[in-house]
Amino acid sequence: MTKNINSQEEAVLHQAKISRRNMLKTAGVGGVGVLLGATGLGGLLTIKEGKANSTGKKDIIPFYGNHQGGITTKTQNHVYFVSLDVTTSKKEEVVKLFKDWTIAAALLSEGKPVGDLSSNEFLPPKDTGEAEGLSASNLTITFGVGPSLFVKDNQDRFGLKQKQPNELVDLPKFPLDALEEAWTGGDLCIQACADDLQVAFHAVRNLIRIARGKAILRWAQTGFQRTKQADPGQGTPRNLFGFKDGTINPDVKNEKQLNEHVWVQPGDGPNWLVNGSYLVVRRIQMFIEVWDRTTLKEQEKTFGRYRDNGAPLGQKDEFESLDLKQKNDQGEFYIPVDSHTRLSHGDGSQRILRRAYSYSDGMDAKTGSFDAGLLFLCFQRTPSKQFIPIQERLAKMDKLNEYISHRGSAIFACLPGVNQGGYIGETLFN
Amino acid sequence: MKLLKVSGILLLSSSLLFGCATTDKATSTDKVKETKNAASEALKGVTDEYRKYAIGEIEEFVKATEAFTTAVKNGELANAKDLYGPARMYYERAEPIAEVFGDLDPKIDAREGDVPEAEWTGYHRIEKGLWVENTTKGYEQYADQLMKDVNLLRAKVETVEVTPDILITGAVDLLNEVSTSKVTGEEDRYSHTDLYDFAANVQGAEKIYQLLNPVLKKKDEELSKEIQTRFNEVYQLLNQQKSGDGYKLYTELTEGQVKELSQAVDALAEPLSQIGIVTEAS
Numbered sequence: 001m002t003k004n005i006n007s008q009e010e011a012v013l014h015q016a017k018i019s020r021r022n023m024l025k026t027a028g029v030g031g032v033g034v035l036l037g038a039t040g041l042g043g044l045l046t047i048k049e050g051k052a053n054s055t056g057k058k059d060i061i062p063f064y065g066n067h068q069g070g071i072t073t074k075t076q077n078h079v080y081f082v083s084l085d086v087t088t089s090k091k092e093e094v095v096k097l098f099k100d101w102t103i104a105a106a107l108l109s110e111g112k113p114v115g116d117l118s119s120n121e122f123l124p125p126k127d128t129g130e131a132e133g134l135s136a137s138n139l140t141i142t143f144g145v146g147p148s149l150f151v152k153d154n155q156d157r158f159g160l161k162q163k164q165p166n167e168l169v170d171l172p173k174f175p176l177d178a179l180e181e182a183w184t185g186g187d188l189c190i191q192a193c194a195d196d197l198q199v200a201f202h203a204v205r206n207l208i209r210i211a212r213g214k215a216i217l218r219w220a221q222t223g224f225q226r227t228k229q230a231d232p233g234q235g236t237p238r239n240l241f242g243f244k245d246g247t248i249n250p251d252v253k254n255e256k257q258l259n260e261h262v263w264v265q266p267g268d269g270p271n272w273l274v275n276g277s278y279l280v281v282r283r284i285q286m287f288i289e290v291w292d293r294t295t296l297k298e299q300e301k302t303f304g305r306y307r308d309n310g311a312p313l314g315q316k317d318e319f320e321s322l323d324l325k326q327k328n329d330q331g332e333f334y335i336p337v338d339s340h341t342r343l344s345h346g347d348g349s350q351r352i353l354r355r356a357y358s359y360s361d362g363m364d365a366k367t368g369s370f371d372a373g374l375l376f377l378c379f380q381r382t383p384s385k386q387f388i389p390i391q392e393r394l395a396k397m398d399k400l401n402e403y404i405s406h407r408g409s410a411i412f413a414c415l416p417g418v419n420q421g422g423y424i425g426e427t428l429f430n
Numbered sequence: 431m432k433l434l435k436v437s438g439i440l441l442l443s444s445s446l447l448f449g450c451a452t453t454d455k456a457t458s459t460d461k462v463k464e465t466k467n468a469a470s471e472a473l474k475g476v477t478d479e480y481r482k483y484a485i486g487e488i489e490e491f492v493k494a495t496e497a498f499t500t501a502v503k504n505g506e507l508a509n510a511k512d513l514y515g516p517a518r519m520y521y522e523r524a525e526p527i528a529e530v531f532g533d534l535d536p537k538i539d540a541r542e543g544d545v546p547e548a549e550w551t552g553y554h555r556i557e558k559g560l561w562v563e564n565t566t567k568g569y570e571q572y573a574d575q576l577m578k579d580v581n582l583l584r585a586k587v588e589t590v591e592v593t594p595d596i597l598i599t600g601a602v603d604l605l606n607e608v609s610t611s612k613v614t615g616e617e618d619r620y621s622h623t624d625l626y627d628f629a630a631n632v633q634g635a636e637k638i639y640q641l642l643n644p645v646l647k648k649k650d651e652e653l654s655k656e657i658q659t660r661f662n663e664v665y666q667l668l669n670q671q672k673s674g675d676g677y678k679l680y681t682e683l684t685e686g687q688v689k690e691l692s693q694a695v696d697a698l699a700e701p702l703s704q705i706g707i708v709t710e711a712s
Binding site: 087120122123124209212213216217 | 594595598656659660693696697698700701703704706707709710
């Protein structure tokens with residue numbers, strides 16, 4: 001139901017030609033304070049962002065704030081996600097990297113190049129240039145640290161071992177996992193989301209360039225959703241199986257829900273991660289050719305929802321709360337016991353903030369099929385009580401498993417946000 | 431062989447290409463002149479030094495090519511194979527200078543498909559004979575032609591005017607060569623001796639760095655140190671792939687080792703690309 005309200009709200013804003021950015025701006029001068037309170041973004045409105053407003057740019061998500069962007073931010077059209085390995089063995093170089101990244105990311109988020117144009121033509125330009133003249137496109141850059149940054153091959157690499165949270169450990173092996181080394185793990189991650197893929201790529205490219213000599217690419221994956229232009233109504237996006245995906249999510253405008261399900265709270269673990277969030281990434285290959293020859297009835301029973309409107313089976317509306325007890329004339333559950341929706345939901349106590357994107361990487365050279373699927377990204381406060389139990393249920397008996405295969409996996413602690421003058425990761429490294 | 435990638439058509443008229451190169455050189459020389467005289471003066475000694483180094487490498491290249499082509503003509507297959515990789519290293523070290531001669535570079539160093547089959551000569555042509563056909567027979571004429579071209583290169587190299595621009599772009603270009611053809615195993619696709627070329631390109635780049643380093647250190651001590659560290663890291667990886675006096679074959683490397691080498695070259699080339707700050711007045 002909340003989703004409906006959100007959509008209406010968006011529609012109203014759209015009609016009134018007030019952008020998200022303007023909304024914040026207006027709120028800042030006391031116009032729609034109630035609305036702002038509801039967005040949970042209030043904390044981001046520092047003096048710094050006030051200045052950013054005055055540039056009149058409408059698609060800027062402020063980089064500085066209590067939380068990093070790209071988590072509760074309305075999902076942008078594209079993601080460019082990279083996992084990195086740290087190559088330096090010096091802690092001060094890692095710290096320097098995060099400082100440099102913070103400055104660059106703040107500039108990029110405002111649609112600015114990472115450095116001035118060089119006046120010396122014997123030097124390569126500081127910024128790679130492909131985003132020149134492009135808008136910020138709601139770019140968010142989210143940094144995370146993986147378990148192997150703390151301990152790798154039993155080595156306390158940077159003296160951070162005692163700071164490693166109990167929750168930040170490699171995910172357990174789930175039944176049916178078909179993980180490939182090339183798509184697994186990482187010391188660091190960068191999630192760049194934007195409404196323009198070139199803008200997202202530009203951000204990652206420049207951040208990787210800044211990291212040369214300190215960190216290297218481990219794996220990279222782009223992802224897409226239907227664009228906002230293609231779906232002005234902003235309905236729930238469909239995955240590559242044609243079903244709506246992401247209907248049940250915590251309300252990103254409800255601070256209480258976010259504190260309960262998404263943001264790490266004081267007392268949860270080491271305090272450096274308070275206001276951060278755990279990110280679980282799964283690269284899930286979807287056998288779309290196989291799916292496409294499955295009957296509609298079977299497809300719907302697999303998901304537990306109708307394909308056309310996304311309503312739970314036996315119900316009418318996409319956003320109706322699941323009725324898991326309702327049975328049909330034959331005495332069978334409308335929503336089958338092995339359906340994706342029922343298993344994901346469980347008893348409803350475990351909720352994760354999903355921010356998944358589809359991916360399409362051309363052809364699988366071995367089979368001649370599409371290499372396509374889902375870059376599943378989800379944020380949570382406590383993986384051991386959220387993603388892990390959910391995935392254990394799914395891996396055991398989800399009917400969807402016939403059509404998918406988990407090829408990649410990683411977990412990262414997404415660092416808390418930072419105010420101007422600080423740097424991402426300062427609570428961890430100081 | 432960087433110039434070859436520009437366009438096959440240009441090569442049909444090598445004199446035209448040469449003409450272009452000269453014009454470019456003139457233009458960039460003008461640009462160099464625009465920078466402060468002080469900087470140019472400091473670099474004057476450096477360009478002279480580099481000229482000596484490059485000519486020295488080409489002289490060694492003449493000798494090594496002499497030995498290689500003689501082996502081919504004498505039908506000493508195994509010997510010719512042994513001489514192939516090491517001989518090319520002199521050329522690869524001096525590539526920023528050797529490449530200036532747009533007509534000779536393809537004759538000496540073109541890979542199969544870079545030029546029309548009928549015009550294909552040089553090291554890689556003979557490489558194919560030695561490794562694919564496993565013979566020297568029929569390649570005597572290519573050996574003769576190669577020797578002629580290399581001698582001509584030696585004569586022409588005297589005429590090159592070494593500008594700071596050649597050094598600054600040359601250092602990074604050498605590593606770009608590594609990134610685009612050596613680390614992919616495309617350079618020596620029949621002999622798989624790519625690591626010899628790889629090492630030589632890195633050494634050639636390091637030479638330029640060493641020559642510019644006294645000026646560089648004054649401008650940016652940190653940068654100078656970082657570049658040296660990154661060179662050391664690349665050498666450390668290369669040394670792990672040594673085999674006797676030379677290097678392992680490209681085909682003996684694991685995918686992980688290739689990736690590691692490639693990313694180490696990127697880590698080196700990025701700070702090295704800042705070496706142009708030596709043109710700035712202090």
